[in-house]
């Protein structure tokens with residue numbers, strides 16, 4: 553699992569080779585002897601071999617110390633963690649600790665992809681994706697600034713490549729930077745300003761990026777996003793090879809300035825138009841008589857691979873005031889189940905809702921026109937989500953969808969197609985092409 557994770561980074565980043573032997577700087581080790589939070593911290597920390605401090609290692613640009621432990625002695629709910637402990641004269645990390653918690657299901661084949669992506673994420677931290685350390689080493693308004701948006705105060709990375717990638721992603725040339733996650737981490741004052749700086753991209757905006765706070769059980773690519781590569785390019789530590797970069801994320805792609813600057817749900821509890829493919833507000837009540845449960849599935853996942861439900865629910869307590877989207881509609885304790893998504897309700901795929909899986913048919917088939925089990929099957933929706941054959945992005949943004957052996961052309965977003973007894977809505981070509 554480590555090999556594909558390392559390859560993901562080594563195929564995208566190049567570093568100026570270290571001349572001579574690479575040594576670990578003992579003065580940077582927190583307790584003067586281990587790489588990690590320190591031997592007395594109770595957290596994983598590994599003793600650096602004396603030879604790495606005195607003689608160093610030849611032909612090496614970075615050392616990663618790997619430790620593992622059984623999950624029951626890992627504190628907190630995490631699969632792996634990483635931090636760097638020694639940097640060169642330009643603050644590039646040159647030694648890091650990577651710790652993996654291994655439980656009895658770790659080597660299950662079905663968790664392999666999630667584990668690899670978790671390792672890609674942690675190696676990203678080891679290579680230097682660590683906004684807190686970066687800004688503490690070099691506090692600068694050229695790197696990080698604060699702003700108020702969506703009723704909260706956030707920190708943004710404002711370096712040139714990062715800014716341009718963010719503007720292109722959301723098709724909003726007014727954006728000033730890429731937000732860091734504000735729902736985690738401790739308050740920290742940098743250059744006199746208060747705020748919370750996370751070590752990840754903001755999940756509300758970059759939920760499919762490998763450097764968002766949570767590695768989901770979804771189909772990730774091991775290719776690194778242009779946003780994360782832009783961070784590393786702007787660090788000055790690496791040359792970036794964009795030929796291996798991932799395609800732009802479909803999450804929020806081309807959704808405009810309001811997707812970023814406005815709340816996901818408006819004051820009346822409705823989903824604004826530009827947010828409709830991403831956020832939702834429907835509480836599933838009792839089943840409507842006469843319809844099967846499959847016929848009452850309305851949503852699709854943002855990557856258009858599965859049928860999905862709206863992840864909205866009730867909390868025991870009121871939500872933080874900035875996230876009380878449903879005060880008017882349902883009450884101040886109702887919101888999305890994902891707290892790091894700023895409590896925005898999103899379409900959450902059913903485990904057995906994958907259109908390309910033949911096993912899904914018996915569980916989620918809602919209409920005889922549906923097809924399952926082929927690679928090119930997507931859910932389309934209009935009241936009821938349907939899995940249909942398609943040909944995407946032929947002649948530019950145009951797609952075709954097949955209903956009852958008849959092909960129809962989807963020329964633009966939200967175009968409605970009537971075919972016999974079914975009515976379907978075309979997906980936005982900006983997100984899928």
Ligand SMILES: [Zn+2]
Pocket residue numbers: 673677751752765
């Ligand atoms: Zn992380």
